[in-house]
Each structure stands twice: as structure tokens, then as C-alpha cells.
Amino acid sequence: MILIANSEAWPGFARTVAALKAGTYGIDAMIEGIAEVEREPKVRSVGYGGWPNMIGEMECDAGVMDGTTREVGCVGAVPSTIPVAALAREVMRRLPHVMLTGAGARRFADECGFARDDALFPDSKRVWWERLEQELSPEERAKFPDIPLAPLNHTITDPERVRDTTVFLARDAAGGTHAVTSTSGWAWKYPGRLGDSPIPGAGFYADSRYGAAACTHTGEMTMRAGTARSIVLGLRMGLSLIEAVDLAVADVRDLTAGFIGALVIHAIDIHGNHRVVALNCHEPIRYWLWHPALAAPEHREAEHLTA
Numbered sequence: 384m385i386l387i388a389n390s391e392a393w394p395g396f397a398r399t400v401a402a403l404k405a406g407t408y409g410i411d412a413m414i415e416g417i418a419e420v421e422r423e424p425k426v427r428s429v430g431y432g433g434w435p436n437m438i439g440e441m442e443c444d445a446g447v448m449d450g451t452t453r454e455v456g457c458v459g460a461v462p463s464t465i466p467v468a469a470l471a472r473e474v475m476r477r478l479p480h481v482m483l484t485g486a487g488a489r490r491f492a493d494e495c496g497f498a499r500d501d502a503l504f505p506d507s508k509r510v511w512w513e514r515l516e517q518e519l520s521p522e523e524r525a526k527f528p529d530i531p532l533a534p535l536n537h538t539i540t541d542p543e544r545v546r547d548t549t550v551f552l553a554r555d556a557a558g559g560t561h562a563v564t565s566t567s568g569w570a571w572k573y574p575g576r577l578g579d580s581p582i583p584g585a586g587f588y589a590d591s592r593y594g595a596a597a598c599t600h601t602g603e604m605t606m607r608a609g610t611a612r613s614i615v616l617g618l619r620m621g622l623s624l625i626e627a628v629d630l631a632v633a634d635v636r637d638l639t640a641g642f643i644g645a646l647v648i649h650a651i652d653i654h655g656n657h658r659v660v661a662l663n664c665h666e667p668i669r670y671w672l673w674h675p676a677l678a679a680p681e682h683r684e685a686e687h688l689t690a
């Protein structure tokens with residue numbers, strides 16, 4: 384068994400460890416922990432503590448992948464819903480589809496009995512408006528949100544403000560290697576924008592025969608490079624975990640045009656190895672690690688790579 388998750392996982396990591404120790408199916412164990420992260424207002428990038436889009440609406444994203452069956456469930460830009468990882472699991476369980484977005488995802492949440500949450504944390508609302516207000520003329524303020532948002536999207540959008548998402552990767556007692564993600568996405572994003580957290584192959588991927596990977600920070604880069612899938616494919620082709628992550632990093636570094644920002648890649652293989660690398664990050668990046676040989680989860684520093 385092994386569990387890794389990014390630093391934002393602190394409210395729920397121990398709960399997932401306890402569930403894995405009890406032999407719980409890895410996806411259920413990770414969703415139990417992520418539900419704690421999604422409810423915690425001190426986590427400023429996931430669920431209730433996260434950031435709204437440009438017009439002040441919360442739109443959360445999540446993904447789950449069962450590495451044994453390679454079944455996937457994802458939800459994107461879901462309004463009024465905090466436990467979006469659990470909703471993604473319901474997509475995987477109950478539908479022939481892989482991904483639901485927006486109003487359709489919320490409709491499905493109603494069918495599954497999910498409460499309609501007041502998802503906008505008052506402090507996030509205050510910060511969102513204070514920052515936006517600085518960019519608006521009095522005329523724009525009067526008409527807001529019926530103004531062109533794209534110009535603001537270039538000036539106001541600050542990906543560094545969204546420090547993370549939460550990503551969990553586990554190999555459970557049954558040997559299943561799985562991935563789960565949840566995020567409120569990029570602060571002040573254009574309404575409807577999806578990052579990589581609900582995109583299988585980009586923000587997460589799992590295959591119980593080889594390993595799993597998941598990313599945080601600039602989803603626009605991992606979607607272009609197919610980062611999580613590249614790592615697992617590298618393992619399948621016989622690369623070590625170190626080499627597979629290096630391969631994915633090389634593809635990301637090769638991106639020059641378009642939006643380039645910070646990126647953190649988390650990966651495990653089925654032999655008990657893990658690797659977490661931070662690219663273009665200006666502050667220390669940490670992650671959580673647990674496996675049965677550790678008495679308690681460890682909060683470790685990622686490898687920092689320069690561009």
C-alpha cells in the first residue's frame with residue numbers, strides 16, 4: 384500500500400490512511416479524505432474554501448479513475464456543490480458517460496441526492512470582488528457582469544493565487560492503483576473554464592498494472608502535454624518512475640508559446656516508489672506520504688526543477 388497527496392490534503396489525509404489500513408477500496412478511502420478537504424474553509428483552492436470564477440460563481444471540478452478497470456468519472460464547472468469528488472464517483476458508477484459539466488452535472492447531483500450547497504465562502508467573495516473592483520471603470524462596475532470578460536482574464540487572473548487543487552494517489556490493500564482529484568480551479572477564471580483536474584490523462588491517470596499520476600497548478604500545460612497519461616505510458620513502456628516523470632517534464636518544458644506557469648507532478652508506481660516534482664514554482668512545495676512502514680504520515684518537500 385502507498386498513499387501520496389499534495390499539501391492541501393492535510394484535513395483528510397489521516398482519514399484516508401485509516402480507511403486504507405482498514406482495507407477500504409482506494410477510491411472510497413480517498414473520497415472520504417477529500418470530502419474533509421472540500422469542507423475545510425482554510426484550504427483556499429478546493430471546495431468551500433476555494434475561489435469563484437470571474438463573475439463570482441463557484442464552479443468546482445473533480446475526477447476519479449479506477450486503475451484496475453480504467454473506469455473514469457469526472458465533473459466540471461459544477462455549481463452549488465461542495466463534495467464534487469463524490470459526485471465524480473457517482474458519474475463513474477451510475478452513467479455510461481465519463482464526464483458531466485455545469486447544469487447537467489448539478490441536475491445529476493440532485494438525482495443522486497446531493498444537497499444544494501452555498502458554495503461561496505464569504506472571505507473568497509470579498510477577495511474576489513476587491514481584486515476585480517480595482518480593474519473596473521465606474522461604467523463597467525455599473526454593468527457588471529454584462530461586460531467583456533476576456534480582457535480582464537488577462538490582467539486579473541492570477542494562477543499563483545490558486546496554490547493547488549487536491550490530488551490523492553493510492554495503491555490499496557487489494558493492489559488497486561487509483562487517482563482522485565478535486566478543485567475550485569483557477570481563481571477569477573473565465574466562466575466555464577475547465578482545468579486539468581477533471582481531465583483524465585492530463586490532470587490524473589491510474590492503471591493498476593503500472594502506476595498513477597496527478598498534477599496541480601497550471602492545468603493549461605498538462606492538458607497540452609497529456610502529462611498524467613504520459614507518465615503511466617512511460618511506466619508501461621518499461622521506464623523507471625524517475626525516467627517516466629522526466630519524460631513528462633521534458634514535454635512540458637518543450638511548451639513555449641501559450642500560457643506557461645508553475646506545475647507540480649505527483650506519481651507512484653506499483654513497486655512502492657513515488658516521485659513529486661515542482662516546476663517553475665517560486666515557493667517550497669510539499670506533499671504527504673504514507674505507507675505501512677511509516678508510523679505516521681510524512682510531510683515531505685518536493686524536488687524542485689528549474690525551467
Ligand code: ASP
Nearest residue numbers: 547548568578599600602
Ligand atoms: N490544476 C488546477 C487547474 O488547472 C489548478 C491548480 O491545481 O492550481 O484548475
